[in-house]
Amino acid sequence: MSELHETAFKPERAILIGMIFPYSIKEETPLDEIGQLAKTAGAEVLIGITQKMILPKKATFFGKGKIQEIKEKVEELKPDVIICDNELSPSQSRNLEKILECRIIDRSELIIDIFVNHASTKQSQLQVQLAQMKYTMPRLKRMWTHLSRIQGGIGMKGPGETQLETDKQIINKKIHEIQQKLNQISERKEREIETRDDNFNISLIGYTNSGKSTILKAFTGLDTYIADKLFATLDTTTRKVQLEQDLEVYLTDTVGFVRDLPHHLVASFKATLLEAMHAKLLLHIVDASDPKPQNQIMAVNLVLKEMKFSKIPTILVFNKIDLVEDIQTIEKLKERYPEAIFISATDLNNFEFFKNEIIKQATANRKVENIKVHAGAGKIIVLIDTKTKILDKSYDGEYINYKLECEKSIFEQICSRNIEYEKKL
Numbered sequence: 113m114s115e116l117h118e119t120a121f122k123p124e125r126a127i128l129i130g131m132i133f134p135y136s137i138k139e140e141t142p143l144d145e146i147g148q149l150a151k152t153a154g155a156e157v158l159i160g161i162t163q164k165m166i167l168p169k170k171a172t173f174f175g176k177g178k179i180q181e182i183k184e185k186v187e188e189l190k191p192d193v194i195i196c197d198n199e200l201s202p203s204q205s206r207n208l209e210k211i212l213e214c215r216i217i218d219r220s221e222l223i224i225d226i227f228v229n230h231a232s233t234k235q236s237q238l239q240v241q242l243a244q245m246k247y248t249m250p251r252l253k254r255m256w257t258h259l260s261r262i263q264g265g266i267g268m269k270g271p272g273e274t275q276l277e278t279d280k281q282i283i284n285k286k287i288h289e290i291q292q293k294l295n296q297i298s299e300r301k302e303r304e305i306e307t308r309d310d311n312f313n314i315s316l317i318g319y320t321n322s323g324k325s326t327i328l329k330a331f332t333g334l335d336t337y338i339a340d341k342l343f344a345t346l347d348t349t350t351r352k353v354q355l356e357q358d359l360e361v362y363l364t365d366t367v368g369f370v371r372d373l374p375h376h377l378v379a380s381f382k383a384t385l386l387e388a389m390h391a392k393l394l395l396h397i398v399d400a401s402d403p404k405p406q407n408q409i410m411a412v413n414l415v416l417k418e419m420k421f422s423k424i425p426t427i428l429v430f431n432k433i434d435l436v437e438d439i440q441t442i443e444k445l446k447e448r449y450p451e452a453i454f455i456s457a458t459d460l461n462n463f464e465f466f467k468n469e470i471i472k473q474a475t476a477n478r479k480v481e482n483i484k485v486h487a488g489a490g491k492i493i494v495l496i497d498t499k500t501k502i503l504d505k506s507y508d509g510e511y512i513n514y515k516l517e518c519e520k521s522i523f524e525q526i527c528s529r530n531i532e533y534e535k536k537l
Contacts (some may be wrong), residue, residue, distance in 0.1 A: 150195050217506075220247055249280065312474045330457045428451065496514060
């Protein structure tokens with residue numbers, strides 16, 4: 113059986129269309145983001161057309177007058193594709209394609225195409241494939257992807273109807289297989305993450321292209337893929353960071369968000385976001401140079417709420433302040449978000465202050481404790497040396513007296529091992 117086709121998005125000339133509803137996030141240039149997404153996918157944007165409505169038309173999404181306007185532009189500019197900034201139903205896509213005589217791609221399909229091109233690990237490739245299949249299932253009549261060839265026979269239904277049912281069965285089977293593989297990856301990843309639960313885990317979250325990967329590189333000095341593109345990072349990258357001589361944390365870069373991220377994509381990438389679920393601190397990175405950074409914040413907060421991350425302590429970080437030309441813009445943001453931190457990850461402005469704020473959070477739940485450990489308990493001593501801050505240390509015969517500063521969970525681990533060691537003496 114052949115694999116589901118990849119919706120390869122070659123460089124094509126595109127017209128952008130979008131519906132603006134009363135509840136839509138207010139933007140001066142509402143098609144800017146879909147334009148960036150289109151360029152990331154390799155399209156050449158010709159023109160953008162929007163319509164304001166309270167509710168979309170059931171059959172065609174857009175109104176008759178606006179469709180006529182779009183049709184005139186299609187005849188004039190002869191685009192290869194029309195990209196809609198909204199999610200269309202299968203029937204709306206079919207009807208628009210028939211009227212406009214041009215291929216239609218909606219927001220979800222465009223984002224999936226970008227994800228296909230940027231998925232580099234087995235996990236992200238499976239996640240994209242799962243999202244792709246879930247998107248394709250209700251659209252089989254329109255897309256008509258022949259996944260296997262069947263022979264007609266006596267008593268069988270018409271070949272088209274039979275092929276459609278066969279395609280659905282094959283996709284359902286593939287969805288189940290991929291979900292099983294992803295569950296296995298999630299379980300393995302969960303076990304891996306749990307081994308780090310005693311450490312202070314920090315996750316970088318935020319809008320796509322807000323500079324999360326650049327911040328990770330600034331902290332670690334290690335190379336990580338950085339590009340001025342939406343969704344340059346699809347896979348989580350975790351690095352150990354030494355904030356102080358006796359303070360080690362794990363810092364994780366995660367997939368970026370966009371507004372109206374398709375639900376099937378959020379669900380598909382749940383395994384990737386496991387790292388963030390186990391974080392003790394979230395660093396919410398915002399592009400300060402964006403004309404409407406508050407829209408980024410709202411979009412990310414909606415996804416965090418959906419993923420039930422909203423209870424994890426969070427520091428709001430405005431990055432790329434070096435790209436903001438008007439100082440008043442920064443001052444207004446500081447007034448609106450007084451608890452936020454303002455940095456530039458490329459020239460490290462205010463980076464020391466940023467680092468100190470993370471240290472405050474990482475040490476906030478540390479306690480000072482005293483314990484006596486046998487000098488022969490090598491593994492316990494290594495645990496103390498690597499996971500605690502030693503405030504005082506003195507020798508008493510065969511024992512070492514420690515005064516420690518550490519997380520409660522670490523101290524409980526030391527005590528438990530110490531009791532077991534003492535029983536063996």
